[in-house]
Amino acid sequence: MPIQKPIKHYLQFSDLTLDEYEYVIERARIIKRKFKNYEIYHPMIDRTLVMVFDKNSTRTRLSFEAGMHQLGGAAIYLNTRDSQLGRGEPVEDAGQVMSRMCDIIMVRTFGQDIIERFAANSRVPVINGLTNEHHPCQVFADIFTYIEHRGSITGKTVAWVGDANNMLYSWLQAAEVFGFHVNVSTPHGYEMDMSLVSTDRFTLFANPADACEGAHLVNTDVWTSMGYEEENAARLKAFDGWIVDSAKMARAAPDALFMHCLPAHRGEEVSADVIDGPQSVVWDEAENRLHIQKALIEYLLLGRI
DSSP: OOOOOOOBSSSSSSGOHHHHHHHHHHHHHHHHHHHTTTTOOOTTTTEEEEESSOOOOOOHHHHHHHHHHHHEEEEEEEEGSSSSSGGTHHHHHHHHTTTTOOSSSEOSOHHHHHHHHHHOOOOOOOOEEEEOOOOHHHHHHHHHHHHHHHSTTTTOEEEESSSSOOHHHHHHHHHHTTTOOOOOOOOTOOOOOOOGGGOOOOEEEEEHHHHHHTSOOOOOOSSSOTTTTGGHHHHHTTTTTBBHHHHHHHHOOOOOOOEEEEOOOOOBOOOHHHHHHBOOOOOHHHHHHHHHHHHHHHHHHHHOO
């Protein structure tokens, strides 16, 4: 009988080591180059990715679905509202059944406990496409983007201006893996949940402009994430002053980059002259979700090539 390879999931950023990240980044460079040169690369022939969506998506669905097709495989979209999960089927049962019919699964859902329970009952690798607590694929793509533009992120400073959300928690895990520092500025009442923090590679700033001082990368996100829409009015008031504008970017390093995981609301968390300006790499950042996830799928299914 063939030897069964241990299943490796990607549920939060800390699930891979620095060595693994460096390998997948190198594979992403190669896979991206093939894509740009229209070179056919089909290592996933006869492999199927199932995408389970409990939250709406643009970039996550497109990058995973297009990516799997580009790798020669098939991608199946499942919305929980249109499946038995939406009618109360236990997550554990869904994990058992789905993983018997495909090769890899991406889940985009609410609580991290949901994807953890799903993965514990899956026979195939499970990837976190976003949960309330973590967004590892996005931060992985962001780091890949920074490396493309500026080289190693080790020893650099990343400024986070805004809500303590899934992006920030993934950035903090990434800081521990890659060895960089995070300057964090969150409005009063929207501070970090320290139970989700396992690193000391951060500094807290009451003034968001101070957090940007000398930063090599300035990062923000929408003030009202999915699932918190009823708080929108209160958040708009609480986040007043937390816009990333040209004045804050001027306090960052001269060659600092600006990133945003999108969608963006110009005039709220970021000014138009910043997100559409020369320091912004948001479009490269969005595209790189495609390339980094293709390399991640390849690694989780095939190991090192």
